[in-house]
Amino acid sequence: MSVPPALEAAWATFAAQEVPPVVGAVAWTNLCTRYGEAHRHYHTYQHLIDLLDLAAARPWRDAGRVQAVIWWHDVIYDPWQRDNEARSAAEAAAALQSWGWPAERRQWVETVIRATARHEPLTGDPDELAFLDMDLAVLARPAEAYDAYAAAIRREYRHVPGSLYRRGRRQVLEAFLQRPHIYFTARARAEWEDAARANLARELNQ
Template sequence: MTSDAHREKSLRARWHATTAAAGAAADRDPAPYADRLLTAWAEPQRKYHTTAHLADVLARIDVLAEAADDPAAVELAAVELAAWFHDAVYRPDRSENEERSAVLAERALPELGIDDARTAEVARLVRLTVTHDPAPGDTNGEVLCDADLAVLAGAPAAYAAYAAAVRAEYGFVPDEAFRAGRAAVLRQLLDLPRLFRTPYGAAHWEAPARANLAAELAELSPPQSRGE
């Protein structure tokens, strides 16, 4: 079995387990929803926002949930469902991806018999990934946002692969415009007082993420601004 096939099989099993834990009705088949979501995550315009990213976010949710001071404070089913939906709609040339992804969750989850309160929480979490700025005490939001941003803390080679994949998704943007836009995003991230809100994220991911962001920003800067 190829790595892609193994990943898809694992994701399908996880989807079934997560929807059951979230309260899906026993007479509703979650498989067609997995089909549609995995098809969306495999669309050809995606180079970073792929099933590999989905699997990574889910794995990091596991790490953060296990490391939480109070694991019971994390509504794991809602956070995991939000991970599934947070980039379910993704068009690099559009700005309403998160909103459309949240609306998709609001439509799909009740069809599975998942109650209104949990559906609303999943949609709220999806919309939170616009800013990655959970309010103090928003444990669910902290876990999802930290899991989503943990790619920034990868080893240099992994971070370089991530940055290249992001550039590939924006292949339609000319180099100069992309450098300016990407540099603005990196500066916004570096200006945040904290990238990670969970204790685990702050301890393990904050420093390497900032180092990676600063290094990429330096590479994007014109030679004269780097003193060359």
């Protein structure tokens, strides 16, 4: 899978502002390799592009740290394992330390990536809440696009027998529906909450 030019351009902009040139090239190669892995069908280059596009349309306290979360939050994605978020967070922290980022800034990135394991905030920071919302924006897509997302997730877990997958998927969907709100910010609730709930309920009834 070739790297989309839009993604390469986005990295160049981020790297020019946040990354020392030599280590930036190493990081970019690593990210391209990871997000281009053959077993990925949703957690791909396109997922990064979608998040970067959403991020570009939002105000941030620190846009650079949010972009770091976007780039690294799924860098480790092994559907056979349960610690992807923790491993992604650790890899992000190591990279940011090598770039000379201050401890507080890189620790924030690490914590927010860990928060994606349950999609529950760990800092309460507005940037974290908005990122977690963006990462679930896919739930509110039009029905056809949502179905394509759900099918892509199933392909990533094709090693799981159908009955077990359906049970696990049902638990995930029901957990979101049982929340008072799927999204944490007023903007995301206004834009996505109703559509997301409709999609989740529809999938549960299939």
